[in-house]
Amino acid sequence: MPVLHQMQESGNCYKVRLVARQLGIPVTLRNYGLHDGTTRTPAFLAKNPNGRVPLLELEDGRTLPESDAILWYLAEGSALVPADRWGRAEALQWMFFEQYSHEPYVAVARFWLAFAPKERLDEKRHLVPEWHARGNAALGVMETHLRRHDWFAGGAYSIADIALYGYTHCAADGGFDLGAYPAVGAWLRRVAAQPGHVPLEATW
């Protein structure tokens, strides 16, 4: 069975758990702490030189980092990846948007405001306004799209929705007001109503 090296609190790891659960792919969870430095040990860096989770490890020892690459790997050929070329391009568009324009602000604000020790947050507090400005810009781009579409790619629920759900659904932890984005709110409810949906807290 593949091993998912992960942190339970991480939205990037949650995305992988959610896709695996919805596709019925069993994985073994190996848990790391947010603050214990265990993803920077020589043993872990031998598996992922970039020192990050999630990391998927296959039974034959091959390893795959990057949450959205893992989503693609697990879901390729399933109903969670659009069947046509343009739909696949749309899915990747939103997954790259998520990692470049959304996660570095929405997820980072959540980490520092909800999970970091207070004394470490104090070193970062001057960055909070920029995180909020850029994170709100990303939520605004999502709102614009969702006013005219139910889903992000291919006209159906896909890994692009899961990629964006990972940190959007818990954005309030980072001080974002989702009430300002009604189309995003309605989409969050549609995602949570999908068959086999599990919350971030669910283990296996």
Added chain:
Amino acid sequence: MPVLHQMQESGNCYKVRLVARQLGIPVTLRNYGLHDGTTRTPAFLAKNPNGRVPLLELEDGRTLPESDAILWYLAEGSALVPADRWGRAEALQWMFFEQYSHEPYVAVARFWLAFAPKERLDEKRHLVPEWHARGNAALGVMETHLRRHDWFAGGAYSIADIALYGYTHCAADGGFDLGAYPAVGAWLRRVAAQPGHVPLEATW
């Protein structure tokens, strides 16, 4: 013919030009300036609410932003995308690495140090050490991989190499010393020796 909305100096736009040239896909270039604000006009935001180039516009009006999603769209089914599932996952792994761990430091340092007006750089100069630390970390991850592999994904030259070449080959513009990364240097020469390679300066 598709239109590529682009900035000539942008490594993200260069990636798209390079893939299109190597695959023999003709595109019309529509140029925007680095400093003229033309990607934030209402007309442009109607095409891409995220206000960025590159943006590919098809003849029927459909639009696709995000450089690495455009690469996938143009190259899917060609020799530049690995033919097997694991190879495709590896390609996406490195493309997400590029957008999350490499571009925000290597490309951003280049923009501010090589292209920004001096008075605007002064506001950002305190960030240069962090850009260099994180950019060098990314170059170190690439060096570790390239000591044991000729290419990033699927055992052959692919869009993952092109995605990483875009800003690595000009990293010296941002104050990075590529002499510290000999395996990266050898890989840059392999990429530049591929049939149909064109430099960043080439238009169409």
